[in-house]
Amino acid sequence: MGALWHSARVAGHFGEFLQGRIGRNGPVALVTLPCDCLAVRASWSAGEGFTLYQHGRAVITRARLVELFRRLHGTPPAGRLRLRAAMPPGGGAGASTASLLAVAVAVTRGGFARLPAEVQAGFCIGLEGASDPLMHRNPGGLLWASREGRVLGLLAEPPRFEIVGGFFGRPTWTDPADEDFADIEDLVADWAAAAAARDHAALGALAQESARRNARKRGRPGFERLEALAAEFGALGIVAAHTGSARGLLFRPGTVPSGVEERLRVSGLQQVLRFSGGGGTC
Structure with a gap:
């Protein structure tokens, strides 16, 4: 046996x-x-x-x-x-x-x-x-x-997003003693309201603002390039690992323009994937 x-x-x-x-x-x-x-x-x-x-x-x-x-x-x-x-x-x-x-x-x-x-x-x-x-x-x-x-x-779970992203730059492991993050107390209050209202646009903007604040405070190589790609493709915002190398663009389901994955690869992202936020298929 x-x-x-x-x-x-x-x-x-x-x-x-x-x-x-x-x-x-x-x-x-x-x-x-x-x-x-x-x-x-x-x-x-x-x-x-x-x-x-x-x-x-x-x-x-x-x-x-x-x-x-x-x-x-x-x-x-x-x-x-x-x-x-x-x-x-x-x-x-x-x-x-x-x-x-x-x-x-x-x-x-x-x-x-x-x-x-x-x-x-x-x-x-x-x-x-x-x-x-x-x-x-x-x-x-x-x-x-x-x-x-x-x-x-x-919190109310946010509505479903379609995310296209990958991993950029060196891996960065979480340091439990690291508390050098931006203050996001105001963003949390706005997030709770926007999630309850299922407001994709507001949630995308809040996610991008959180990533932006921490990029300014902690340094995030390539962040400006990702912001430019979000604007170019009409993404609702950016999602990022605040420690770690994950970076992605947020879209309403069914609105991802063609060519996004290839542009992210050309921009240096590895293991590019596309999935539905909160679960779903790749």
Whole structure:
């Protein structure tokens, strides 16, 4: 009889609609853009010894896995683990959080997934010091304190967008101690109203303003070029990973002009994809 494998798939995200401080001295918070097309799949088979295979790109270190098993089971890992990530590490697409969640679910045969989202978030925070809200059923409808792993507020989920984007420049991993973000308290209030009204144009402008503020504060290579492309193609705005390399243009569904993907590739974006905001197909 062959080895029994247990698998789990956790979807990532594509940057953030908003991210920054809630008030000058407030917590770092975000509104994420879920992306079902970018996911991590973990497959686990118990056994003697420990082997790790990461298809294509490494999204988690062996040392982190040893600590994960210790926290889950109190023992070092024993068995075979396979990981496949659709997103690049350091891309701002949730590779770290998605990999932790997928491995935890696979090695507990689904038991971890049945824990409250707050417990799952605390587990990720304990391992990495920061977390995306991927353990929640509606991550796009939350104002999320990423360094604390808690929900600051419930928001109306935004209407569906069509996003065309990719990854630009060097990967940048989240530093949990980094709180040098722009103040977006005013944008959050406007976002809540625009999301409730399902106002695509207002939401696109707010996402772009959040990215612009943080680009000015933190430095974002190529941001001006992306703004020019948004204007050229009539995009409603820009979405970006505020840490990480994900960049994209926001459109109403069915309004993406021809040629956008190729222009983004020519402009230097890698792994260009097109998806419906909050899920959908690539």
